Amino acid sequence: MQTSPPRQPTLDEVAARAGVSRTAASRVINNLPYVSEAKRAAVEQAVRELGYVPNPTARALAGRRVGSVVLALSSDQPGLFADPFFAEVTVGISSFLEQTELELVLLLADTARGKERLRRLLGSRRADGVVLMAVHGDDPLVRLAEQTELPVVFGGLPLTGTPRWYVDPDNRGGARSAVEHLVRGGRRTIAMITGQPDLQAAVAREQGFREALTLAGLSPAALAPGGFTQAGGEAAMARLLTERPDLDAVFAANDGMALGALRALRRHGRRVPEDVAVIGFDDLGEARYADPPLTTVHQPVRALGHELARVLLAAIEGQDPSPLILPTRLTVRASAP
Amino acid sequence: MQTSPPRQPTLDEVAARAGVSRTAASRVINNLPYVSEAKRAAVEQAVRELGYVPNPTARALAGRRVGSVVLALSSDQPGLFADPFFAEVTVGISSFLEQTELELVLLLADTARGKERLRRLLGSRRADGVVLMAVHGDDPLVRLAEQTELPVVFGGLPLTGTPRWYVDPDNRGGARSAVEHLVRGGRRTIAMITGQPDLQAAVAREQGFREALTLAGLSPAALAPGGFTQAGGEAAMARLLTERPDLDAVFAANDGMALGALRALRRHGRRVPEDVAVIGFDDLGEARYADPPLTTVHQPVRALGHELARVLLAAIEGQDPSPLILPTRLTVRASAP
DNA sequence: CTGGCTTCTGGAAGCGCTCCCACACTTCCA
DNA sequence: TGGAAGTGTGGGAGCGCTTCCAGAAGCCAG
Numbered sequence: 001m002q003t004s005p006p007r008q009p010t011l012d013e014v015a016a017r018a019g020v021s022r023t024a025a026s027r028v029i030n031n032l033p034y035v036s037e038a039k040r041a042a043v044e045q046a047v048r049e050l051g052y053v054p055n056p057t058a059r060a061l062a063g064r065r066v067g068s069v070v071l072a073l074s075s076d077q078p079g080l081f082a083d084p085f086f087a088e089v090t091v092g093i094s095s096f097l098e099q100t101e102l103e104l105v106l107l108l109a110d111t112a113r114g115k116e117r118l119r120r121l122l123g124s125r126r127a128d129g130v131v132l133m134a135v136h137g138d139d140p141l142v143r144l145a146e147q148t149e150l151p152v153v154f155g156g157l158p159l160t161g162t163p164r165w166y167v168d169p170d171n172r173g174g175a176r177s178a179v180e181h182l183v184r185g186g187r188r189t190i191a192m193i194t195g196q197p198d199l200q201a202a203v204a205r206e207q208g209f210r211e212a213l214t215l216a217g218l219s220p221a222a223l224a225p226g227g228f229t230q231a232g233g234e235a236a237m238a239r240l241l242t243e244r245p246d247l248d249a250v251f252a253a254n255d256g257m258a259l260g261a262l263r264a265l266r267r268h269g270r271r272v273p274e275d276v277a278v279i280g281f282d283d284l285g286e287a288r289y290a291d292p293p294l295t296t297v298h299q300p301v302r303a304l305g306h307e308l309a310r311v312l313l314a315a316i317e318g319q320d321p322s323p324l325i326l327p328t329r330l331t332v333r334a335s336a337p
Numbered sequence: 338m339q340t341s342p343p344r345q346p347t348l349d350e351v352a353a354r355a356g357v358s359r360t361a362a363s364r365v366i367n368n369l370p371y372v373s374e375a376k377r378a379a380v381e382q383a384v385r386e387l388g389y390v391p392n393p394t395a396r397a398l399a400g401r402r403v404g405s406v407v408l409a410l411s412s413d414q415p416g417l418f419a420d421p422f423f424a425e426v427t428v429g430i431s432s433f434l435e436q437t438e439l440e441l442v443l444l445l446a447d448t449a450r451g452k453e454r455l456r457r458l459l460g461s462r463r464a465d466g467v468v469l470m471a472v473h474g475d476d477p478l479v480r481l482a483e484q485t486e487l488p489v490v491f492g493g494l495p496l497t498g499t500p501r502w503y504v505d506p507d508n509r510g511g512a513r514s515a516v517e518h519l520v521r522g523g524r525r526t527i528a529m530i531t532g533q534p535d536l537q538a539a540v541a542r543e544q545g546f547r548e549a550l551t552l553a554g555l556s557p558a559a560l561a562p563g564g565f566t567q568a569g570g571e572a573a574m575a576r577l578l579t580e581r582p583d584l585d586a587v588f589a590a591n592d593g594m595a596l597g598a599l600r601a602l603r604r605h606g607r608r609v610p611e612d613v614a615v616i617g618f619d620d621l622g623e624a625r626y627a628d629p630p631l632t633t634v635h636q637p638v639r640a641l642g643h644e645l646a647r648v649l650l651a652a653i654e655g656q657d658p659s660p661l662i663l664p665t666r667l668t669v670r671a672s673a674p
Numbered sequence: 675c676t677g678g679c680t681t682c683t684g685g686a687a688g689c690g691c692t693c694c695c696a697c698a699c700t701t702c703c704a
Numbered sequence: 705t706g707g708a709a710g711t712g713t714g715g716g717a718g719c720g721c722t723t724c725c726a727g728a729a730g731c732c733a734g
Contacts, residue, residue, distance in 0.1 A: 008460075008461050008462070008690095010689095010691085011690065011691065012691095020713085020714085021713065021714040021715075022691085022692095022714080022715095023692085023693080023713075023714055023715080023716095024713070024714070026691070026692065026693085029691095030692085033711085033712095034711060034712055034713080035712075035713090036711090036712065036713090039712090039713090053457055053460075053461055054691080055398075055461075055463075055689090055690055055691070056463055057397045057398045057403065057463070057689085057690080057691090058398055058689070058690030058691040058692090058719090059690080059691055059692075060394045060691090060719090061392075061394045061395055061398050061689085061690080061691070061692090061719045061720070061721085062690075062691040062692040062693080062718080062719055063691075063692050063693085063719085064692090066394065068442070071443075078428075079425075079428045081424055081427060081428050081431070082421060082424045082425050082428050083424075084419060084421055084424065086424070087418060087419045087420075087421065087424040088416075088419050090418060090443065090445075091415075091416045091418050091419050091445065094418070094443060095415070095445070095448075098445075098448060098450050098451055098454075099450075103442050103444070104442065104443045104444075105405070105440050105441065105442050105443070106427065106431060106441045106442075106443050107440075107441075108427075108428065108431040108432070108435075111435060113436075117435075120390055123345075123390075124345050124390060124392075125345070126392075126394070230626055259626060260626075263626065263628075285567075286623065289567055289596060289597075289600065291600075291603075291628055302416070345720095347719095347720055347721085348720065348721065349720080349721095357683085357684085358683065358684040358685075359684080359685095359720095359721085359722095360683070360684055360685080360722085360723085361682085361683070361684075363721070363722065363723085366721095367722085370681085370682095371681060371682055371683080372682075372683090373681090373682065373683090376682090391720085391721075392719090392720055393721095394719085394721090395689090395719070395720030395721040395722090396720080396722075397689090398689045398690070398691085398719085398722090399688080399721040399722040399723080400689085400722050400723085401722090
């Protein structure tokens with residue numbers, strides 16, 4: 001036997017207690033004009049006394065906004081979210097949303113079911129907006145996302161086309177700065193471990209790599225795909241060493257692959273950085289603790305999340321925020337001094 | 338000028354098209370009895386033709402369930418969610434929820450505002466249930482969570498008290514198995530790098546450490562807190578070496594600290610495992626790639642998420658699922674063969 | 675054929691809120 | 705001094721769904 005369930009007070013109860021109409025009470029709650037100071041005060045007191053909290057469900061049904069935004073990863077790799085990159089982005093988004101009343105819904109669409117859910121979501125007003133990340137190659141969701149009236153902000157560009165709203169790290173510039181650093185350090189035989197070719201970030205990093213080499217009058221010593229994983233990077237490095245035993249530097253499209261490369265180099269008896277310099281991309285904490293500590297292109301991951309949320313909010317509010325390219329910056333450590 | 342917004346069809350429209358009452362249509366949608374086969378078929382066809390999708394907001398308002406569960410981290414460390422542990426748990430939860438219609442709301446309550454939001458959430462029916470993780474020492478939310486009628490499942494036990502529903506890895510047993518392994522390997526002077534004393538997991542791991550030593554007729558060589566961070570682990574290891582230069586093994590309460598310990602040991606010229614064996618806890622991927630690869634207590638993190646979701650669902654459905662202790666298992670690698 | 679089941683059926687009352695609108699009362703300026 | 709414009713005020717119609725309830729229809733034992 002319980003005491004009667006302490007039902008949440010409703011707006012009607014607040015209004016009754018304050019001696020005003022529900023409409024007036026609603027205006028006070030939402031901080032709208034056309035309420036006298038006296039009534040405003042009365043309502044505010046009633047709210048305090050009753051511990052009133054607006055019911056977001058009712059609000060969503062009656063009004064336009066739903067009160068939540070979705071962070072969706074549309075990937076083909078189950079568990080991709082476990083990548084620390086996304087966790088950091090999520091923290092950034094969440095910390096921005098904390099200043100608002102919006103809730104963050106996580107939609108990890110890495111299965112057919114998940115994708116179906118995301119598709120349905122885009123076609124209906126069940127959230128106020130969507131941050132869409134990790135879209136691969138020809139993901140049909142990209143087109144869907146562009147057609148829906150729901151504001152969709154892309155975290156990272158899709159492989160083709162340019163969405164209306166996006167926030168993207170400067171992948172090309174970052175890759176370029178890495179290569180420039182290697183060239184400045186006297187390296188001439190520079191290879192690259194590339195990421196997945198159906199990810200725009202991987203393509204852009206490879207582009208930057210090639211550009212910088214061309215500008216320096218060099219050409220790539222070799223390239224090998226590493227699939228953005230540590231194991232893949234290790235294998236790729238081994239292949240590169242076979243192909244170009246004379247290479248004196250390698251640029252990996254992310255830190256995980258760079259760490260794998262370090263392992264492979266060690267196993268093959270190459271000293272880092274004396275024989276081979278290594279540069280990664282991301283700077284996600286693990287880089288600092290690598291052995292040797294990894295020189296890497298830092299990207300402001302948490303800021304990325306922050307900006308994604310900011311842009312999405314602006315879009316929801318009917319503004320037309322401009323897309324954003326976030327600067328990246330080379331962090332020099334021992335692996336490529 | 339836009340074409341008319343392609344509003345989502347409503348249940349009324351489905352009912353009209355199928356030539357039945359809204360009530361009947363609702364019954365079909367919810368798979369309830371008392372609808373003739375003929376009407377059922379008609380409604381199903383109308384649903385297909387119209388592409389009808391129930392509006393969860395309206396559903397939530399009218400019915401009892403809200404259609405979402407909350408994953409809340411009540412911590413004092415902003416950005417704690419960036420810890421790969423939580424990302425993995427989240428993946429586990431999400432993959433379980435994918436089989437249901439429930440959405441996952443993320444509430445990172447690491448600020449006063451966030452905690453206030455969590456408090457309000459617990460006091461209102463704005464979600465169907467809550468998974469609460471990372472509660473520290475005397476977090477007042479624990480009491481609140483126990484009082485609310487909202488089902489709350491704890492991921493990891495709070496420091497004091499035993500909640501009605503929880504899923505917890507076998508921290509004590511895992512720590513014990515680590516120490517037993519060290520003792521079996523001939524180590525006698527065993528130190529520990531402990532976690533934060535206001536986390537039950539840290540306390541339990543220290544307990545297991547002490548128990549196993551006692552059982553082996555030994556006593557702790559030394560203990561030093563490492564705050565669960567890599568940098569903290571590194572500093573702690575340095576202190577341990579000063580205090581007990583003769584130690585031949587160290588158990589760290591998580592992998593991050595163990596990695597820090599590896600660095601410190603290397604810097605101090607100790608060989609791992611020849612001079613000092615190192616064991617960590619968690620086995621989160623980074624352990625495999627450490628140098629040397631880290632022996633560590635594996636805990637089934639994704640399964641933890643999975644079970645949390647399962648238990649929560651059962652609780653929501655009015656059952657009284659039993660709490661769960663998930664087994665941990667020592668993974669032997671080179672740092673403590 | 676009657677009464678008592680069980681199975682259908684749909685009207686109507688909400689869930690708690692927002693917002694349109696009609697109306698009242700002030701200003702303020704031509 | 706009339707009325708346009710600005711400020712308060714609350715009634716009421718929804719938002720799209722679930723669910724209660726009253727009643728119709730079908731079925732079988734007595």
